[in-house]
Amino acid sequence: MTLKQLQEILARVTPADREVMDRAKKRQAELAKPPGSLGKLEEMSIRLAGITGRVCHQIEACRILVFAADNGVIAEGVSSSPESVTLSQAVNMTRHITGMSALAKYFGDSVVVADVGINADVSCPSVLNRKIRYSTRNLAKEPALTCQEVLDAMAVGLELAGRAGEEGVQAIGVGEMGIGNTTTSSAVLAALTGAPVEQVTGRGGGLTDQGFATKKRVIQEALRRHQPNPGDPLDVLRKVGGLDLAAMTGAFLGCALHHIPGVVDGFISIVAALCACRLCPHVRDYLFLSHASYEVGYRLAVRELDLEPCLLLDMRLGEGSGCPLAFQILKGACAVMCGMGTFREAAINDDYLEPIRASDSFTVPCHESSVVRRQQKREEQRRAAAGRSIGCRKPPVLLGHHGAGG
Numbered sequence: 001m002t003l004k005q006l007q008e009i010l011a012r013v014t015p016a017d018r019e020v021m022d023r024a025k026k027r028q029a030e031l032a033k034p035p036g037s038l039g040k041l042e043e044m045s046i047r048l049a050g051i052t053g054r055v056c057h058q059i060e061a062c063r064i065l066v067f068a069a070d071n072g073v074i075a076e077g078v079s080s081s082p083e084s085v086t087l088s089q090a091v092n093m094t095r096h097i098t099g100m101s102a103l104a105k106y107f108g109d110s111v112v113v114a115d116v117g118i119n120a121d122v123s124c125p126s127v128l129n130r131k132i133r134y135s136t137r138n139l140a141k142e143p144a145l146t147c148q149e150v151l152d153a154m155a156v157g158l159e160l161a162g163r164a165g166e167e168g169v170q171a172i173g174v175g176e177m178g179i180g181n182t183t184t185s186s187a188v189l190a191a192l193t194g195a196p197v198e199q200v201t202g203r204g205g206g207l208t209d210q211g212f213a214t215k216k217r218v219i220q221e222a223l224r225r226h227q228p229n230p231g232d233p234l235d236v237l238r239k240v241g242g243l244d245l246a247a248m249t250g251a252f253l254g255c256a257l258h259h260i261p262g263v264v265d266g267f268i269s270i271v272a273a274l275c276a277c278r279l280c281p282h283v284r285d286y287l288f289l290s291h292a293s294y295e296v297g298y299r300l301a302v303r304e305l306d307l308e309p310c311l312l313l314d315m316r317l318g319e320g321s322g323c324p325l326a327f328q329i330l331k332g333a334c335a336v337m338c339g340m341g342t343f344r345e346a347a348i349n350d351d352y353l354e355p356i357r358a359s360d361s362f363t364v365p366c367h368e369s370s371v372v373r374r375q376q377k378r379e380e381q382r383r384a385a386a387g388r389s390i391g392c393r394k395p396p397v398l399l400g401h402h403g404a405g406g
Contacts, residue, residue, distance in 0.1 A: 001155035016050030016285035024049035032346040044333035056338040062109040062327040064173040064320040069117030069243035071180035072138035078183045078215040094126035100319035107324045117243035130156040143239045153243045154250030161254025173263040175320020176244040185271040187219045187240035191228040200297035233275040248272035256286040263323045266293035270301040290322030
């Protein structure tokens with residue numbers, strides 16, 4: 001995929017249909033229940049209507065897309081797990097014996113695992129071969145990727161989201177597998193938001209105090225060395241991101257492009273979702289957060305997106321493990337909208353609710369894009385400061401710098 005092709009795709013993404021959402025909101029008000037009594041299920045059903053263009057909509061076929069890749073930065077000692085775990089778990093996902101895939105199997109969801117950068121040859125035929133390269137470069141010493149590699153990884157995510165739509169999938173969850181990817185995700189989040197590294201960096205799969213200190217130092221020095229442009233997500237992904245993050249960003253763009261609800265998993269997934277929203281603010285209309293990740297940086301990303309997770313389970317596994325659970329909640333939202341009777345159908349006189357409706361005390365908020373407008377304003381400010389739109393900048397020349405690792 002070229003930069004021009006990406007720009008054309010971004011231009012084709014449209015916001016959720018507000019007119020259909022208004023009709024869905026009206027139907028919710030007519031259902032035989034106190035106004036707003038089903039809480040977030042009502043809001044979800046309204047948002048789903050805007051995504052699909054139908055007030056009554058069923059979600060049956062769900063799929064989790066998992067993008068697997070290794071990260072060169074693990075050479076700096078930022079992870080307690082060996083690199084070989086990426087390959088092992090990618091294969092195990094196809095056997096339905098990992099946390100995410102066991103849940104997916106139980107609920108009847110399909111799982112597609114794509115190798116976009118595992119640092120080994122993968123012999124398992126159930127893992128899709130979409131390898132861009134063998135692992136990323138070590139971001140502590142040089143940019144993790146080239147601009148073309150970022151675009152190629154995003155193209156994989158777009159492809160698999162589009163294929164899912166063609167195969168009748170009605171909700172897509174986006175997950176990952178890659179040792180070291182909490183380091184890249186923290187670096188990307190810090191670059192996009194300007195937040196201090198300490199506020200976006202956790203212990204990932206588990207680190208000693210020394211390893212945790214090393215992780216934060218490596219991220220800080222990489223950001224200083226490469227100076228990624230916060231107004232250009234492609235530049236950020238190129239310099240301090242990963243192939244899994246780039247592919248996931250493409251998958252979220254694909255969800256919006258094809259009007260399919262996209263379910264965000266945990267920390268790595270939400271950072272990719274934020275990248276997609278920075279590229280195209282309309283993407284936010286299509287996102288649902290599955291669970292509140294225990295990773296510290298997740299909270300900042302949630303505030304940036306101004307969305308709320310469905311579940312509070314103290315999970316931090318990754319893989320897409322929150323998605324099968326969230327799919328069930330989305331199905332419940334559809335069941336409420338489509339299966340409940342109206343006051344008229346239930347032969348109930350609802351005149352007693354008029355004072356409550358008039359006061360608007362329990363109205364379900366119809367999803368608005370105030371945060372999108374704020375993001376657009378921030379993007380305009382960032383791009384004006386950077387003097388350019390999306391693309392990949394040449395790395396700056398830093399005099400007297402001796403590298404992150406030395």
